[in-house]
Amino acid sequence: MTPDSPRTGSVRTDARGSESPRKQPRSRLRVWSGFARAYALANLQSALEYRVSFATQVFAMMLNDGMWLVFWLAYFDKFQVVEGWGRADIVTLWAVVAASFGLATTVCGNLFRLAGLIVRGELDIYLALPKPVLPHMLMSRMSVTAPGDVLFGVIGFGLLVHPTPGQWILFLSSILTGSIIFVAFGVVSQSLSFWLGNAEGVAEQLTNALINFSTYPTPIFRGVVKLALFTLLPAGFIAYLPVQLFREFTWLRLAALWGVAALALTLAVMVFRAGLRRYESGNLVLTRQ
Template sequence: MRLYFKYVSILFKSQLQYRASFWLLSFGQFLVPFTVFAGLYFMFERFGQLQGWTFFEAALCFGIIHMAFSLSECFARGFDAFSGLVRRGEFDRLLVRPRSTVLQVLGSQFEFTRVGRMLQSAIVLGWALYSLPVEWNTAKVTTLILMIVGGVFIFAGIYILMATLCFWTIQGLEIANILTDGGREMAQYPLNIYERWVKILFTYVIPFGCVNYLPLLYILGKQDGNEWFYMLLPLAGILFLLPCLAIWHIGVRHYRSTGS
């Protein structure tokens, strides 16, 4: 972890060398998801509710998944941009270093300008929490934190899977955006508004529902069953990451240098 934070420090200082650019990009990232949230707001302004969900309940769902996405974009960006290392033959250097390839790729790139997106997500999240009549306790606060952390792990796992494909495809595949950007767009709404096959896919295969929709039912007092079950569901994000890491190591063993 000391080496990881060293990576963070070095790249943070390098990105601040051009402060005006850094803050302008951060401001741009603040505005990018604003249009999406505006669409959510005006939809509820027009129809009042969505499958029994009020605006602030959906806003809480929106804030949690966008916070998780922005954190993953910031701290797991190395895997999202991994195809460049393979294409240029630079992954060879990582293999001869006496440290984990996962740690080195993770520390190869950070996008600190995503602080703008994080800020907007935090504002929406805070507004929703302030406006909802939720009786907060230690269990619910812990569940909320686990939901964000679990979401970060799921997005990081998807980045790792897409990076692993680069060992065979060399170039990154745009289809990955179906699971990253598409997953974010899907998970920003309550899962019960979708078709049955979508619910199954994003609960049992890619467990967005386990880190957003289902624990949210517990926080809002809408759950039907044991509270502990709903509280612990965000841990599915960590479980999702484990096979992703295993697949990554399989990909590393099959790596052949491009010779660039």
């Protein structure tokens, strides 16, 4: 069994050190959902300690998303099409990106803090506990304001695209693959800290680039940039491919999208595990926030 694999056939040890089989083995899914619920509650309680700050953040997030969408809607008032993409395509693009990013950072709120956690030796707390480090670390902080992004995406898509039930299912699928790719990309870029030392700045730049390129219609890019958007900076898989699916659905494209998401996640786990072997911890005085 690898260091981070979940435990199976667990035994409990009593105070005298003798071992006895656990009475009622619980399913992994139930255990993890209880674990996620407990963390969600703790995060919500922690955020509500500062109510004004919490409300301001939610409002600012909605405003930020809304302003960009208004910009694009104003653009389409003047010009009906950009590289073959119309108003509905751009709204779908924005809705998928916002909801994917929102979902990724709601569930994995530590995603874009990982580089800092590595540098400051803050993975110690997760490594001392009996859970796989990567999912535990990612989930232990949930952004309670990021659901604003998800809501923005869902409401925007529903109001402006008027989707059919089939398109809603496709939208859900696109959010899931998009958030998986965001998480995978975040883990890989932030894990650079294992090798480079302080990679917080690099990781932030890469994340910003991914978000920016995801929110523009990919057909406007050519050559090397386009190649990069389907390899190193997988913005094309977050929004472009899903929009293409809305325009012209094929099962092969859908399977390819899920395949890419699975591949990206596998790669991210491998990179993180390789990096963890180089983890050097630290001696800063720290508390969990």
